[in-house]
Amino acid sequence: MPDLATLIGHTDAHAKRRRLPRLAIAAALILAAIAAALIWRQRAAAAHAxxxxxxxxxxxxDIHLDITATGNLEPTNEVTVGSELSGIILEVYVDTNDHVTKGQPLAKLDTSKLAQQTEAARATLAANQARVAQAEATLREARATLARQQELQRLSSGKLPSRADLDAAVAAADRAAADLLSAQAAVLETQAQLSINETDLAKAVIKSPIDGIILTRAIEPGQTVAASFTAPELFVIAEKLEHMKLNVAIAEADIGRVAAGQRATFAVDAWPGRAYTAAVLKVSYGSSITDNVVTYETELEVANDDLTLRPGMTATADIRVAESKNxxxxxxxxxxxxxxxxxxxxxxxxxxxxxxxxxxxxxxxxxxxxxxxxxxxxxxxxxxxxxxxxxxxxxxxxxxxxxxxxxxxxxxxxxxxxxxxxxxxxxxxxxxxx
Known part of the structure; x- marks a missing residue:
């Protein structure tokens, strides 16, 4: 049989094993109470804070107010050159991108037919001028005959010449005067026709009306030009691309803030990252309506000294309508x-x-x-x-x-x-x- 000490040892070990769970539970309850108290305290503090x-x-x-609008670049002055005459293009002297001056020949029509018509008009003029000289001589002769008849009648106390002869002399003088007027009118008509022919000869050489650069050329040598009711478009010339204009559409909600003289910057897709400067030149009073959206065309003047900008480019502009500094x-x-x-x-x-x-x-x-x-x-x-x-x-x-x-x-x-x-x-x- 086990002795008393052994029995007491077993009893103490068993009691310790039963006390350990109770202590753990008590410790957990104490920690939970502390945490709850802290949370309650924090919430109470938050409620009062x-x-x-x-x-x-x-x-x-610095701050500024910009209005953004999109438009296209255009030359300040663009001229379409055509032909008033019909004919065959004989020569073309220029090509696209060529710089031209006012009065410089651009192309020439075949003038062989016009030259013949001009020579014929000169010949007709010479003939009509000869008719005038002949009519003048006939008139002088008829007037002299009439004067002699009238003097004879005065000297003969009306006995000579007969009344019929005197009337015939008067009629002859009148006819001679009328023939002279007709010959003179024919000369004027022929001179006018000759002038028209000479003008057409000059128009056969198509010249530039302005200083500028050729944007488009629509003809080739040998091509037939038919000028009927409207002059055919042969060339498009832009004047001084160093100065251009940018036409943008401003929405009606913003148009009240835009005025001439305001500064602007714009960019084009061809030169990303580069900002160009411009200034508002004119704000149109006329409106345009597209898809029920009302806009007003505004023109900006643009400097293009390096010629990097070209007509037709799409540009997005920011117009500075107000600003404050510091x-x-x-x-x-x-x-x-x-x-x-x-x-x-x-x-x-x-x-x-x-x-x-x-x-x-x-x-x-x-x-x-x-x-x-x-x-x-x-x-x-x-x-x-x-x-x-x-x-x-x-x-x-x-x-x-x-x-x-x-x-x-x-x-x-x-x-x-x-x-x-x-x-x-x-x-x-x-x-x-x-």
């Missing part, structure tokens, strides 16, 4: 902000969204920072505008929001210009709550 504010220091900067700017969110409760005790938060103090639970149980509230999809970004008016911003002073009335100016959709005598750089402007 005010909202946390995200601030941004007030700064100065002015106070705040985020657009600051103008929309309103404190949730004027009595709440706030907690200051920097613009990166981190609280200046951490709670006990956060210290014991680290976790990722709470996300900063961002505008939702239902809150579209504001459009650039000239928002002259009044507004209220909130400044964080002594850990509490204080309102400040300001005047608003330009806005680019992200920032807004504000003005007030109470403004100073570095003021903590509240933009949102955590």
């Amino acid at each position: 005010g909202p946390a504010y995200v601030t941004e220091p007030l700064r100065r900067g 002015t106070f700017l705040v985020p657009a969110a600051a103008l929309r902000f309103t404190p949730p409760s004027a009595n709440a005790a706030p907690v200051a938060v920097s613009a990166d969204g981190n609280n200046q103090k951490k709670s006990i639970v956060d210290s014991l149980m680290p976790r990722p920072p709470r996300s900063v509230r961002r505008p939702s999809a239902d809150e579209p970004e504001a459009k650039p505008a000239d928002t002259h008016g009044t507004a209220t911003i909130w400044i964080l002073r002594d850990a509490r929001p204080e309102p400040l009335a300001v005047s608003t100016g330009l806005s680019d959709g992200r920032r807004t210009e504000i003005r007030s005598d109470a403004l100073a750089e570095g003021l903590p402007v509240i933009i949102r709550t955590m």
Whole structure:
């Protein structure tokens, strides 16, 4: 049989095994109570604490308002050269991209038929001029005969010549005068026809009406030109591509801000990354309606000294309609902000969204920072505008929001210009709550 000491040892070991689970349960209950107390304390503190504010220091900067429009580049003056005459192209003297001067020959029509017609007109003119000389001589002779008949009648006291002879002399003189007038009219007619033929000969040589560059050439030697009711298009000449114009369409909602003299920049696909300068030259009063959208054509003058721009290029222009320099700017969110409760005790938060103090639970149980509230999809970004008016911003002073009335100016959709005598750089402007 086991002795008494052995029995006592077995009894103590069995008692220890029964006490261990009870101690573990008691320890777990104590820890749970402590955690519950801490959580309750944190929630109670949060219930009494005010909202946390995200601030941004007030700064100065530049802001501008641009209106964007699309259009096409065109020469300042573009001339279409045609032919008033029909015929066959004999020679072409220029090609596309050639520089030409005013009066320079561009092409020539076959003038063989015109030359023959001109020579015939000259011959007819000479014949008619001879008829005039002959008619003048006949008139002088008829008038002399009439004068002799009248003198004879005076000397014979009306006995000679007979009445019939005298009337015949008068009629002969009148016919001679009429023949002279007819011959003179024929000369004038022939001179006019000769002038027309000579003009046509000159028009057979097609010349440039301006100084410029050949954009298009639509003829070849041997081609037949038919000039009926309209002159056929043979060449298109652009005047001085060093200066061009950009015609853009401005929407009716923006046209009130656009005026002559405003500066602009534009870009073309041919030269990505390069910005060209321009200036508003003219704003049209006439409107265009396309798909129920009303636009107004606006002309911008463009310098093209290096000739990198070409007619017809599509350009997107930004017209500077207003700007302010070295002015106070705040985020657009600051103008929309309103404190949730004027009595709440706030907690200051920097613009990166981190609280200046951490709670006990956060210290014991680290976790990722709470996300900063961002505008939702239902809150579209504001459009650039000239928002002259009044507004209220909130400044964080002594850990509490204080309102400040300001005047608003330009806005680019992200920032807004504000003005007030109470403004100073570095003021903590509240933009949102955590």
